Amino acid sequence: MGPSGDITAAAVIPAGARFSGVMASREAIAVAGLPLAEAFFRALDPDVVIDTPIPEGDRVAAGTVLMRIEGKARALLTAERSALNTVQHLSGVATLTATYVDAIAGTGATLLDTRKTIPGLRLIEKYAVRMGGGRNHRMGLWDAAMIKDNHVAVAGDIGAATARARDAGIASIIVECDRIDQIDPAIANGATHLLLDNMAPPTLREAVVLVAGRVPTEASGGVRLDTIRAIAETGVTYISVGRLTQSAPAVDIGLDFEAI
Incomplete structure (x- = not known):
């Protein structure tokens, strides 16, 4: 078992600090992976408050809010990259697929x-x-x-x-x-x-x-x-x-x- 944990968040962010955040598209996409992103955040902060106004599979314009979250700052920062990587990759697959479907x-x-x-x-x-x-x-x-x-x-x-x-x-x-x-x-x-x-x-x-x-x-x-x-x-x-x-x-x- 190798090293684990987020040493940056643990050192820099006060234990009781809280964050709110907004995940938004920066280009037109077909959305996929939000439930998995939510699971990453909940795994580290079971009490996190999450709102996902966009259904999976929807096609959205640049600037569309995909998720709003509020919870423990350390946990959300630690889960951030895994959640984003997942949504960026799966939405990339969905977006490319939609382009071929349209064609x-x-x-x-x-x-x-x-x-x-x-x-x-x-x-x-x-x-x-x-x-x-x-x-x-x-x-x-x-x-x-x-x-x-x-x-x-x-x-x-x-x-x-x-x-x-x-x-x-x-x-x-x-x-x-x-x-x-x-x-x-x-x-x-x-x-x-x-x-x-x-x-x-x-x-x-x-x-x-x-x-x-x-x-x-x-x-x-x-x-x-x-x-x-x-x-x-x-x-x-x-x-x-x-x-x-x-x-x-x-x-x-x-x-x-x-x-x-």
């Missing part, structure tokens, strides 16, 4: 996240995706089979790999196809969802026609904000974007305290 509005396609999450943060990052208007893909390796090129290489071919998953009794079988000629063998052998990997929009459109609604289709690989609309307009059911959780920038949120 495909009206197309009928649904935005999905991936398992490209920071180790230890998958549950809360995927929560933030939902707050931004996206949908969660697999949570882990256990809730659906996903047959990718390396599985196919070992199994022999895409039909054989898919059939093995079907024969194992797996209900949800996602099969990655990077060529049109893989689609029919995958469906014939039990695929319940096709991941169309790194296909250009004309190829995606051809794939959607060939699938003809037999299973949901998902476009994946290299999707960017400037390309996602064209991808959505091909008629795919889903579009998955790893960068929602892998590289969303933190948003600018401040927390200012005053002694009371």
